[in-house]
Amino acid sequence: xxxxxxxxxxxxxxxxxxxxxxxxxxxxxxxxxxxxxxxxxxxxxxxxxxxxxxxxxxxxxxxxxxxxxxxxxxxxxxxxxxxxxxxxxxxxxxxxxxxxxxxxxxxxxxxxxxxxxxxxxxxxxxxxxxxxxxxxxxxxxxxxxxxxxxxxxxxxxxxxxxxxxxxxxxxxxxxxxxxxxxxxxxxxxxxxxxxxxxxxxxxxxxxxxxxxxxxxxxxxxxxxxxxxxxxxxxxxxxxxxxxxxxxxxxxxxxxxxxxxxxxxxxxxxxxxxxxxxxxxxxxxxxxxxxxxxxxxxxxxxxxxxxxxxxxxxxxxxxxxxxxxxxxxxxxxxxxxxxxxxxxxxxxxxxxxxxxxxxxxxxxxxxxxxxxxxxxxxxxxxxxxxxxxxxxxxxxxxxxxxxxxxxxxxxxxxxxxxxxxxxxxxxxxxxxxxxxxxxxxxxxxxxxxxxxxxxxxxxxxxxxxxxxxxxxxxxxxxxxxxxxxxxxxxxxxxxxxxxxxxxxxxxxxxxxxxxxxxxxxxxxxxxxxxxxxxxxxxxxxxxxxxxxxxxxxxxxxxxxxxxxxxxxxxxxxxxxxxxxxxxxxxxxxxxxxxxxxxxxxxxxxxx
Numbered sequence: 001x002x003x004x005x006x007x008x009x010x011x012x013x014x015x016x017x018x019x020x021x022x023x024x025x026x027x028x029x030x031x032x033x034x035x036x037x038x039x040x041x042x043x044x045x046x047x048x049x050x051x052x053x054x055x056x057x058x059x060x061x062x063x064x065x066x067x068x069x070x071x072x073x074x075x076x077x078x079x080x081x082x083x084x085x086x087x088x089x090x091x092x093x094x095x096x097x098x099x100x101x102x103x104x105x106x107x108x109x110x111x112x113x114x115x116x117x118x119x120x121x122x123x124x125x126x127x128x129x130x131x132x133x134x135x136x137x138x139x140x141x142x143x144x145x146x147x148x149x150x151x152x153x154x155x156x157x158x159x160x161x162x163x164x165x166x167x168x169x170x171x172x173x174x175x176x177x178x179x180x181x182x183x184x185x186x187x188x189x190x191x192x193x194x195x196x197x198x199x200x201x202x203x204x205x206x207x208x209x210x211x212x213x214x215x216x217x218x219x220x221x222x223x224x225x226x227x228x229x230x231x232x233x234x235x236x237x238x239x240x241x242x243x244x245x246x247x248x249x250x251x252x253x254x255x256x257x258x259x260x261x262x263x264x265x266x267x268x269x270x271x272x273x274x275x276x277x278x279x280x281x282x283x284x285x286x287x288x289x290x291x292x293x294x295x296x297x298x299x300x301x302x303x304x305x306x307x308x309x310x311x312x313x314x315x316x317x318x319x320x321x322x323x324x325x326x327x328x329x330x331x332x333x334x335x336x337x338x339x340x341x342x343x344x345x346x347x348x349x350x351x352x353x354x355x356x357x358x359x360x361x362x363x364x365x366x367x368x369x370x371x372x373x374x375x376x377x378x379x380x381x382x383x384x385x386x387x388x389x390x391x392x393x394x395x396x397x398x399x400x401x402x403x404x405x406x407x408x409x410x411x412x413x414x415x416x417x418x419x420x421x422x423x424x425x426x427x428x429x430x431x432x433x434x435x436x437x438x439x440x441x442x443x444x445x446x447x448x449x450x451x452x453x454x455x456x457x458x459x460x461x462x463x464x465x466x467x468x469x470x471x472x473x474x475x476x477x478x479x480x481x482x483x484x485x486x487x488x489x490x491x492x493x494x495x496x497x498x499x500x501x502x503x504x505x506x507x508x509x510x511x512x513x514x515x516x517x518x519x520x521x522x523x524x525x526x527x528x529x530x531x532x533x534x535x536x537x538x539x540x541x542x543x544x545x546x547x548x549x550x551x552x553x554x555x556x557x558x559x560x561x562x563x564x565x566x567x568x569x570x571x572x573x574x575x576x577x578x579x580x581x582x583x584x585x586x587x588x589x590x591x592x593x594x595x596x597x598x599x600x601x602x603x604x605x606x
Contacts, residue, residue, distance in 0.1 A: 001020075001022055001074075002022060004022065004024045004072055004104075005022050005023050005024045005072070006021045006022045006023075007021050007022075007023060008023070008043055008044070008045040008046070009023055009025050009041055009042060009043040009045055009046045009047055009048045009091070010043075010045035010046025010047070010048075010090055010091060011045070011091075012048060012077055012091050012094050012096075013090075013091070013093065013094065014079065014093045014094060016077045016094065017077050017078060017079050017094060018076070018077060019076070019077045020074070020075070020076055020077075021074070021075065021076075021077055021096065022072065022073065022074045023041055023043075023048055023050075023072075023073050023096065024043065024070070024071065024072045024073070024104065025041040025042050025043035025048075025070070025071065026041070026042050026043070026067075026068050026069070026070055026071075026107075026114075026134065027039055027040075027041065027042075027065060027066070027067045027068060027069050027070075027071060027107075028040040028041065028042035028047055028067065028114070028115055029067060029115050030062075030065075030067060032063075034054075035054030036051060036052070036053065036054055037051070037052040037059055037062060037063065038050065038051055038052075038095075039051075039052070039062070039071075039073075041071065041073060041096075042134075044139075046089070046090060046091060047089055047091065048091045048094075048095070048096060049080075049086070049089075049091070049094075049095040049096070050073050050075070050095065050096045050098050050101075051078075051095050051096070051097055051098065052098050052101075053097070056098070058098060058100075058101050061101070061103070062101060065103065065106065065107075066106070066107045066108070066109065066110075067107065067110070067113075067114070067115065068107035068110055068114060068131075068134070069103060069105060069106045069107040070103075070104040070105040070107075071101055071102065071103060071104060072101070072102040072104055073096060073098050073100070073101050073102075074098070074099055074100040074101075075096040075097050075098040075099045075100070076096070076097045076099065077094050077095075077096060078094065078095060078096075078097050079093065079094060080092070080093055080094060080095055110131065111124060111127075111128050111131065112124060112125070112128070112131070112132075114131060114134045114135055117137075122553070122561065123561060123567060126553075126559070126561050126566075126567045126568060127567040127568055128568070129558055129568050130568070133557070138554065141543070141547050141549065141554055141555045142555070142557055144264065144543060144546060144547060144555075145539070145543045145555055145556075145557075147264070148260060148264060148539065148542060148543055148546065149216055149235075149539060151259075151260055151263060151264075152216065152237050152256065152260065152539070153216065155255075155256045155259060155260070156214045156237070156239065156256065159212070159252060159256075160211075160212050161212040161213065161214040161239060162210060162212060162213060162214070163213075163214055163215050164205060164210070164213050164214075164215055165215060166195070166198040166201035166202065166205075166215065166217065167195070167201065168194060168195065168218070169182060169192040169194070170192060170193055170194075170195050170201075171192075171193060171520075172191075172193040177196055177221035177222065177223045178221065178222035178223060179193040179194065179196065179220075179221075179222065180193065180194040180220045180221075180222050180232075181193055181194075182194065183583040183584075183585055185582060185583050185584075188583075188584035189584060194220035195217075195218075195219060195220060196219055196220060196221050197217070197219050197236070197238070197536060198215070198217050198219075198238050199455070200518075200520070200521050202238060202239075202240040202534065203240065203455075203493055203495075203521065203532065204520075204521065204524055205240065206240055206241075206242045206529070206530055206532040207524045207525065207527070207528070207529045207530070210242075211241070211242050211243075212239070212240075212241050212242070213239060213240045213241075213534075214237065214238060214239035214240075215238050216235055216236075216237060216238075216539060217235065217236055217237075217238040217536070218233055218234075218235055219233065219234055219235070219236060220232065220233050221233075221234075222564075225560075225561075225562040225563075225564065227550060227551050227552065228485060228541060228544065228552050229552065230540060230552050230553065230556055230559055230560065231560050231562070231563075231564040232560045232564055234538060234539075234540050235538070235539040235540060236488070236536040236537060236538050236539055237256075237488075237536060237537045237538075237539060238534075238536040239252075239253075239534045239535065239536070240532055240533070240534035241532060241533060241534055242530040242531070242532045243530050243531055243532070244492070244531070244532065244533050245492065245533075246434070246476050246478060246492050246533065248533075249478075249490060249492070249533050249534060249535060250274065250275070250277075250432060250478075251273075251274070253480065253488075253535060253537070254273035254274060254275055254430075255273055257275075257430060257480070257482075257487075257537070258270055258271070258272065258273050258430075260542065261428045261482075261545075261546070264546050265428065265546055267426060268426045268427055268428055269424075269426065269427040269428070270427075270428050270430075271294075271428065271429050271430040271431075275430040275431050275432055275480070276294070276430075276431040276432070277431070277432045277434050278292065278431050278432065278433055278434070279433075279434055279435040280433055280434065280435050280436045280437065280474075281435070283433050284406055285300065285302065286299045286300055287299070287300065287410055287413065288300055288326070288406055288407060288408070288409035288410020288411070288412075288413055289407065289410035289484070290433050290436075290479065290481075290486075291433075291479070291481050291484050291485065291486045292410075292431065292433075292481065292484065293414065293423070293429070293483050293484030294429035294430075294431055294483075295423050295424035295425075295427055295429050295483055295484075296413065296414060296417040296422060296423055296424075296484075297417070297422055297424075298328060298329055298331075298413050298416060298417050298422065299329075299413075300326050300327065300328055300409050300410070300413055301326070301327045301329075301386050301387045302324060302325070302326060302327075303325050303326070303327040303382075303383050303386055303387070303397070304319050304323075304324050304325045305382075306325070306375070306379045306382045306383045306386070307319050307325050307375075307379070307399075308320075310374070310375055310376075310379060311374045311375065311376075312371055312374040312375055313374075314399070315357070315371075315397070315399050318399045318400060318401075319399075321401075322401065323399060323400050323401045323405075324399065324400070324401065324405065325397055325398075325399040326397065326398045326399070326405075326406075326409040327383060327386070327387050327395050327396070327397055328395065328396045328397075328398070328409060328412050328413050328416055329387045329388070329389055329393060329394075329395050330358075330393060330394040330395060330396060330416050330420060331389075331390070331393050331420065331422070332392060332393060332420065333360070333393065333394035333416075333420060334360040334361050334362055334363075334368075334391070334392040334393050334394045335362075335363075335392055336360075336394070340419075341356075341358055341360075341369075341394075343419075344356050344358075344396070344415065344416070344419070347415065348412070351408070351411070353398075353408050356396045356397070356398070356412065357370070357371045357396065357397040357399075358371065358394055358395060358396045358397065359371050359372045359375075359380060359383065359394065359395050359397075360372075360393075360394040361384060361389060361390075361391055361392065361393055361394065362391065362392070363391050363392055364391065365384075365391045367380035367381075367384075371397070383395060396412060396416060398412055414484075427483075428482055428483060428545065429482065429483060430480065430481065430482050431480075431481050432478050432479070432480055432481075433478060433479040433481060434477075434478045435459075435474045435475075436451065436452045436474065436475055436477040436478070436479075437451050437452075437471065437473070437474055437475070438450070438451065438452075438456070438458045438459075438470065438473040438474060438475040438477075438503070439451055439470040439471055439473065439506065439507065440471070441471065447508055448470050448471070448506060448507055448508070449507055449508075450507050452475065452477045452489070452491075453475070453477055453489065453491050454503065454504065454507070455491065455493055455494055455500070456475040456476055456477045456491035456492065456493065456494060457475065457476045457491070457492045457493060457494045457495070457499070457531075458473050458474075458475050458476075458494070458499070458503060459473065459474045459475060459476060460473065461496075461499060462496075462498060462499045462502060465499065465502045465503060465506060466502070470506050475491065476491055476492035476533070477489070477490070477491045478490050478491065478535070480535065480537065482545060483545060485541055485544075485545060486541075487537045487538055487541055487542060488535045488536050488537035488538060489535065489536070490533065490534055490535025490536065491533060491534075492531070492532075492533035493531075493532050493533055493534075495525055495529040495530065495531055495532060496525065496529070497522050497525045497526055500514070500518075500522065500525070501514055501522075540552050540555060540556060543555040
């Protein structure tokens with residue numbers, strides 16, 4: 001018989017009755033039923049009930065053992081009868097009558113309970129992550145993550161991709177976030193950078209003649225945490241292809257995404273390939289976001305003309321100054337009580353946006369509300385028609401200028417859909433956002449800057465760069481979005497040095513600076529580079545969607561907290577003066593403000 005186990009804790013069934021077995025695992029729970037002691041023994045695979053008879057010599061020892069202690073149990077498989085059968089467990093028809101129990105490891109008093117669904121403070125959970133990972137939900141999430149990665153890998157290999165590993169110690173990257181720097185001991189004063197993404201290396205792999213590359217790539221960015229973004233590091237399905245168009249990239253990734261979500265969310269509705277393509281300008285116009293949630297059926301409509309020169313002074317002034325009025329429909333809300341509209345107005349003020357104007361249409365089609373009182377019937381009817389409203393509907397308005405107003409209209413669209421219960425349930429809805437502008441105007445400097453990815457190919461190539469208004473040039477850049485979450489950005493790359501130098505020149509980078517910063521890639525392109533493109537869907541976000549978790553830390557094995565700290569391993573941590581000297585480093589720490597005593601007596605206390 002094996003030293004520790006003949007079976008795992010999920011393996012035994014009714015047909016094993018009579019067998020002598022050995023199991024090892026953690027004490028999930030203990031129950032004393034009138035002298036009989038029951039233990040639920042748990043391992044990675046499941047739970048099996050252990051019973052210790054009233055006259056057993058094992059009772060005295062086991063009664064003192066705390067939950068989460070580790071035991072090795074030898075005993076006979078017996079049937080559970082009648083009401084003692086537990087249909088919720090795969091092993092619920094049997095139990096082990098213990099003949100011998102060996103304590104492999106005793107548990108101290110737990111900082112929180114493994115058995116149960118109580119919510120505990122996140123910092124406590126992260127400090128004792130190894131205990132938190134024993135809990136069923138989190139354990140299941142991490143197993144799902146592993147299975148998703150395996151499936152992604154298999155699907156890419158089936159499409160003819162080859163897996164490579166790109167460097168972790170590399171040069172600083174122009175990805176937009178801060179790099180994590182690593183001092184180079186053998187080169188005092190110089191630093192490696194951890195890769196924000198394998199972008200340049202995967203492009204160089206295409207230059208080297210490898211046709212289809214992928215890897216499950218670790219990426220490192222020194223940026224703040226969000227619910228859908230882990231600080232420090234994350235993983236992505238990074239891939240690149242040679243001799244492809246934008247559509248080729250889409251047709252490659254779509255079956256992978258559709259297949260993954262069908263495999264791991266079989267009871268959900270999944271967008272079938274090909275996914276909807278939405279131009280960036282259309283997305284911002286109709287959804288107020290370049291990450292639209294297509295489970296939400298509402299669309300935004302420009303109704304500026306209905307208020308231009310109207311008697312509703314506030315909106316008329318905005319339109320006269322070149323602003324815009326956007327309408328967000330609220331189907332069936334015409335009959336809602338005043339409190340519904342007051343609640344949304346209050347929410348808008350909390351968002352520091354002043355409030356929300358609205359019009360309701362009663363069952364006869366008559367327009368009601370403060371705004372309707374200042375608009376003639378024809379203007380109200382024009383709004384109703386433009387928004388495809390019916391009698392009994394309502395419509396909300398957002399007015400102003402600039403990107404802040406556009407984004408807020410998208411936030412209002414989401415809020416209204418949630419309040420009215422319009423979000424499609426148990427569905428994953430994908431789309432591509434395409435035709436991103438190559439450049440944008442920097443509002444602070446008034447200068448032209450890259451808007452998305454400086455290494456993407458401009459639509460129209462060199463001719464467009466030389467002849468068109470830069471702000472009118474689109475790029476072969478695209479995002480794949482699911483349920484309002486961006487899973488990946490991607491692009492057809494700019495593989496020609498002359499086009500790249502011109503593209504950076506428009507953004508204010510002289511040729512010598514481009515050569516200095518990106519000379520490795522430029523030189524490679526000068527020796528013959530194929531047209532190529534790719535994308536990199538985020539593994540963490542895919543699993544977050546599949547598990548319906550609100551926070552990305554719930555799908556990562558050992559995540560940092562929101563401040564970028566590892567509370568379990570106490571990182572980051574100071575190092576010794578000897579180590580700093582070895583690395584030729586000196587610290588210049590920010591000064592800590594110390595409150596000065598206000599009077600002598602207070603100073604004496606200190």
